[in-house]
Amino acid sequence: MEYNFTEIEKRVKDKWAKEEVYKVSNDSDKPKCYILDMFPYPSGAGLHVGHPLGYIASDIYARYKRQKGFNVLHPMGFDAFGLPAEQYAIETGQHPAVTTEKNIARYREQLDNIGFSYDWSRAVRTSDTGYYKWTQWIFLQLFHSWYDRKQNKALPISELIAIFEKEGNANIPCPGDETLKFDSQKWKDLSEKEQRDNLMQYRLAYQGYAQVWWCEALGTVLANDEVVNGVSERGGYPVERKNMRQWFLRITEYADRLLTSLDTLDWTEAMKEMQRNWIGKSNGAEIMFNLSPALSNRELRNISLSFGEGRGEVSIPVFTTRPDTIFGVDFMVLAPEHELVDDITTPEQKQAIEEYKTYVKTRSERERMSEVKQITGCFTGAYAIHPLSEKEIPVWISEYVLAGYGTGAIMGVPSGDDRDHAFAKHFNIPITNIFGDRYNGDKAYSDKTGTIEDSDFLTGMNIPAATEAAINALVDAGAGKRKVNIRLRDAGFSRQRYWGEPFPVMYVDDIPYGIDEPIIHNDWHLGHLPVELPMVEHYKPGPEGEGPLANIEDWVTTEAGQRETNTMPGYAGSSWYFLRYMDPHNDTEFASRKATDYWNQVDLYIGGTEHAVGHLLYSRMWTKALCDLGHIGFDEPFKKLLNQGMIQGQSYFVGIAEWQKEIEDTDTEEIHVDFLRSCEHRGRNSIAPSSPRHIYNGLEGHISWGSPNKRLKYGHLFVDTKDRLTKSAYKNFLDFIGDYTAEKRLEMAENQVLWEEKLTEDGEQYIQCKMEVEKMSKSKYNVVNPDDIVAQYGADTFRMYEMFLGPIDVSKPWDTKGIEGVHRFLKKMWRLYSDEQKGWIVNDETPTDDELRILHKTVKKIGEDIERFSLNTSVSQFMICVNDLTGLNCHKRGILEPLVAAICPFAPHMAEELWHQLGHDTSVVTAPFPAYEERYVTDNTKKYPVAVNGKTRIEMEFPIDAEEAVVLQEVLADETIQKWMEGKPVKKFIYVRGKMINVVA
């Protein structure tokens, strides 16, 4: 019987479903193992071959662990709220719930097709009310909490109120507003609104202001993704930054813990490094620059900031990591949004500053950070006084200083910082050199070595010493303090959108309350979770850029108060979903403490690096907060993290031909290669210089091919192995596109294509295409659907091929060319068990030592490879094993039965079928992973490469336990070795047991 994968896989899948083999219990004597995939966002494009890469790897690991005797939790679900569904709703009028449902059904089908061992009874979707009820509940816990910096943990806000009533906030610095100070009496005298405003400055979920992309024409707030080249993607309307009241999560309070507990995690160093950089903790100083009273706006005298208060002037704080360069300050730069800009600008500069600010409103943060060559800025007319030298320093604004980072102002040290240097050069600001000969006037000296020069009392000191001395002097002068800065910002948690979790918040007299607070909860039926997302007729934004929910008057206005109309962002649901899988149907808690204690941390989490700082940082914070508040017993969600690389698509491009008639040299005419009509234009045409003579429509002319920059849609389906589109493939392409009548297609294929001069090996005309590797995406017409591959080769081949492509953490383009080899391997393995003519051929003969060695070495390597996630080499090892056993003509049960159990994680369908045919009633899924015996995997001799002076010359065989003296003697006796020694004495003899031998002459 031959390997009929279609029939086998169907039968096996039905069996698994019927017997519920993947159902996981929370009660087990076995050790637990929690293996999780980052759940997908179910987009309309469906699953493509890139998605399953990580899923297959985790599935192999999960199946392996299960066979190794663990109780394995391996769930899957859907991150179902999000912008694309809403965008699609805006375009087509279909409700996101409907399209999301459809997309999830499609994903589920595609996932099932690949044979994953998920316990689907535990599946979650973030958009289900039964799920987001608990997302809202967690939000309320954060809202009702504050962060105690002394105990280093989140505590209920009620405890904070008790402290305020007793002693005010003297001992509790306010994270939201450093200047906020009150004693117990003052607290008690505050109105309800004032008290709650103050509490808001402490809450872990709080309201503040943030800039968003505002599009006047669309009347809506846009995501970064929806802004392309400074205009809205939809419609191309102008956009600008606008300040809006938003919800935030106070993740900055967790910065230190997020940083230090990274050390407890088994993540790649790169991933930890990215998180460390994102948190961006740096030591330095905050330095106050007072405005020069003589030269700055006199009305300012009454304005003052917290620090530097009492100096009677306006002061601008800056943060710097290089206080040692304080005498190199030649100018100051404020972020254009800085709150003091309007106040300090002189009347003469007012107009210029306003114009500049208008320009900056159109710029994204990304552009402002990355476009370093384009230097812009504007002088405010104000001057600051250097805190130590008392020199006057011009105050500028520029887009390269961001409002959200540090204090939103910097001291410009052009001789020591590249961007400051470029700025000073561009605006002709004189540069003070504080690095002596190391600054040459052309390029800033930004190295952190050497001494500081021409800097008063710092002159001659090295950088650490100068840093200390500078800080001390600034502190003495009352103009500075030591400061630790973090780059991490509080996370914006509101979206002016429809398709997300509604906030469990109501406004009473414009004061936001959690709906579980007495004012809402006690008197009305409204105080219960979930706050369900209401149905809407349309997705138009509300007034003033509010979300679509603001349009539903009946919903917004309740007896208890006005509802919050923002919704939560995509990462809300995904920040805690790993907990829900542990107890997915619990309707009294987000998950029982028993369940979270049992499953505990995720033992292995697999997903893409694109989530390195977003999702992974927020879910770590949520976990810590839930732990602090006593809801779970661990404060890190993902013990081990593995990143899968991206599978990219192959896109094909063709050049447009330009044809120049022989008769009139100047008159060029573009040849209408009609299929190019279905190609998307990309970039500019450039005409190749060569112009071979060509006959087209009976006229002779010159042809020049443009550079290949027209996208050949779905090119990957039609080109041959040499990236050529042949005439016959072109006909298929036309049929596939289906835009033309059959006659027209024939006409196009026959007459309207300019084929290359040469023919293929098979004598066919063709066009040479150019392949480029791009992200696999529907919009690039290069997606490959796993269903097609599974239909053609089977799920087992697909699984093994995805693994065989290379290490899971490396990105690579999808290429089907090698899949035949993997498929051939499975067929070859099948033939060890079943012959096409003879049928089942497994016998009960006693295995030979050679056969046992092959098996045991394979089992050992597979186990080790899975443990270190080197799944591509596992596949190779199976191939070697099957090749060897085929060579030995081995059909023995003693060898082949363990082999089935070993390949089960990779090719579960085939394994199940063979297992059954081997006579087992139970599923192979529960069969123990075979053990290996040491005696079959160790060799007692080793063929050593023998090198002279590092160059390998011969191979010599020695017992594995050979003594060095014996080896030395034999090696030196060898003729070839003697020849290469050229009679010189042995300087050094290197014998690494089991590895190699090197003689140094």
Add this chain to the structure above:
RNA sequence: GCCCUGGUGGCGGAAUCGGUAGACGCGCAGGACUUAAAAUCCUGUUUGCUGCAAGGCGAGUACGGGUUCAAUUCCCGUCUGGGGCACCA
């Protein structure tokens, strides 16, 4: 721009802790079986020089340096592909 990461035959990749570079697979070339095809099997396949041949000599892991008896692996610099940069998920 900043942070992270990759670069090895015609192609995907292997070499796990510094120890024989190119395992395994694809592709290609030649052959066997077959009326034929499919399927299957066998041989060769980094490159240059040399040899009738077995073989021999040299070069080679993006590029340029360095450390070492020995470097794909460690260090410094350069080029280049990919991901992220706070409202795509």
